[in-house]
Amino acid sequence: MKKEIEDIATSTAHRPWKIPNQKWFWYQEWNGVIFLHYQVEEKKLRELVPYSLELDSIDGSFWISVVAFSMNEIHTRNTFPIQYLSNFHEVNLRTYVKHKDKPGVYFLSIEAEKIIPTLIANLLSGLPYKHSKIKRSSNSYSLLGKRSKIDIEFNIANQQNNPSKIDLWLTERYCLYKGGNDDPIPLEIHHKPWELYNLDIRSLNIQYNQFDRIVDFRNPALCHYSPGVKVIAWNL
Structure with a gap:
């Protein structure tokens, strides 16, 4: 595991900025990832995001993504994964922001x-985790x-050997922000570049009571699939 993490940490040419000088705190794997954009x-998006964060856009367009995957092997530095706590399915709904560029x-x-990992994730990350049946x-x-x-x-289709500008913009993100602060601090993450495949949707039914009014979830503009990435992350 140590050699594998060193390999991740030294693969940085694709990053838009340097990795933090501090020691990483989290290890986790995001496997079998479905992206719907x-x-x-x-x-409408501005109403959902704290004003301390600037909405990010590409060529004048703003985006929301549903990301469904399996979280595996999650543990903190100098500990080890525990089967029930470290492996579970997850779905997030995210948008794209920036702060200080x-x-x-x-x-x-x-x-x-899983209920207990959900409670622990809320406590340790401060992110809006909720429990659901998946x-x-x-x-x-x-x-x-x-x-x-x-x-x-869905069916997994051909690999994207040359991802487009928007493919990379939607997937290659190396920090996340929590809302509410006047000067948000990014939670830094790092992994190798995503290996992306096209995704053929056979059937799709998505309902978010809170967000249906701003997104037609039946018709994604873009879709991706990835086998996954191994991730190291830093505490705030």
């Missing part, structure tokens, strides 16, 4: 499969929460 109106993501919703197979993913429902059936 939607364009949204700036005015550093681009990152801001989570509108995070839902996780199941997945090799070509399907389903979630049932108090205010959300997701059913996806």
Whole structure:
């Protein structure tokens, strides 16, 4: 594991800024990742994001993404993963922001499969984790929460050997922000570049009670699949 993390930490040519000088705090793997991307109106998106953060855009367009994956092997530095606590399915709804010209993501919703990891994640990260029922197979993913429902059936298509500008803009993000502060501090993350594949959606039903008014979740503008990345992260 140590050699593997050293390999991740020394692969930095793709990053837009240097990794932190401090020692990393978290290790985790994001596996079998489904990305569904939607364009949204700036005015409607602005209502959902703290004004301490600037909305990020590409070629004048603003985006929200549903990201469904399996979290694996999560543990802190100098500890080891525990099966029940370290492995669970997760779905987040995120948008794209920046602060002091550093681009990152801001989570509108995070839902996780297991109750205890959800509580621990809330406590340690301060991110808006909620517990939901989640199941997945090799070509399907389903979630049932108090205010959300997701059913996806898909096929993985060809690999994107030359990702476009927007493919990279939507996926290659190396920090996240929490809201509410006048001067938000980025939570830094690092991993090797995403290995992206096209995704053929066979059926799709997504309902977010809080966000249906601003996004037509039935019709993503772009979709990606990735086998996943191994991630190191730093505490705030």
